[in-house]
Amino acid sequence: MLQITLTQKGHNKPVTAMTADELYEAGRYAWVLGAKADKEQHALIVFNNTVLQAIEIDSLEDVTVTNAKGEQQARRAIHGAILKPGHPVHDALVGKQAPMPSTQNPIKYVDHPLDLTNCKCGCGQPVRADFLPGHDQRAIHDRIAKIGTVAQFIEWFDTTFDE
Ligand SMILES: [Zn+2]
Known part of the structure; x- marks a missing residue:
């Protein structure tokens, strides 16, 4: 403040x-x-x-x-x-x-x-920004892993995302 x-x-x-x-x-x-x-x-x-x-x-x-x-x-x-x-x-x-x-x-x-707000990765820790350092990467990679490999994620994203 x-x-x-x-x-x-x-x-x-x-x-x-x-x-x-x-x-x-x-x-x-x-x-x-x-x-x-x-x-x-x-x-x-x-x-x-x-x-x-x-x-x-x-x-x-x-x-x-x-x-x-x-x-x-x-x-x-x-x-x-x-x-x-x-x-x-x-x-x-x-x-x-x-x-x-x-x-x-x-x-x-x-x-x-x-x-302070809670880190957007879902870890629940208080932070002054969106994420604690490194937690944005963790949040992204957790989501990629739900689809599979990076290649599978990109394929899924490109067929799913509607511009
Ligand atoms: Zn976090």
């Missing part, structure tokens, strides 16, 4: 008085986000060490901002959906203490169990 800490600086309206949409707009734009951010599925908007909002990330957009000196800077913005009560990430985190303490850096990467 991304943890994004807002400060009152730069916002006319008190952060704690913002509507959900205002908070989303203040929180999603525009940050220095590395490649690590592309793996994240959720963002938490934090103020005063409290999680005010949780977002499900759809995509990250490259944007250009102009700083106080008039210089162009490459930043990224979040596109996503504000999570509502009933969603496990919302219910576990919104209104609670932020997972990581605030520092100067507004962006933190949080390892959270709710980011």
Whole structure:
């Protein structure tokens, strides 16, 4: 998860008085986000060490901002959906203490169990991606073995698959 800490600086309206949409707009734009951010599925908007909002990330957009000196800077913005009560990430985190303490850096990467899903090979082990390393190969070869050899599998696939 991304943890994004807002400060009152730069916002006319008190952060704690913002509507959900205002908070989303203040929180999603525009940050220095590395490649690590592309793996994240959720963002938490934090103020005063409290999680005010949780977002499900759809995509990250490259944007250009102009700083106080008039210089162009490459930043990224979040596109996503504000999570509502009933969603496990919302219910576990919104209104609670932020997972990581605030520092100067507004962006933190949080390892959270709710980011884990079960490996798609069927082994049942928790993982942050689709598969544990090597388990995608195992899952494929298990399926090939059900048909027979690789040659038999390809023959079966080509006669079965309907484009
Ligand atoms: Zn597995």
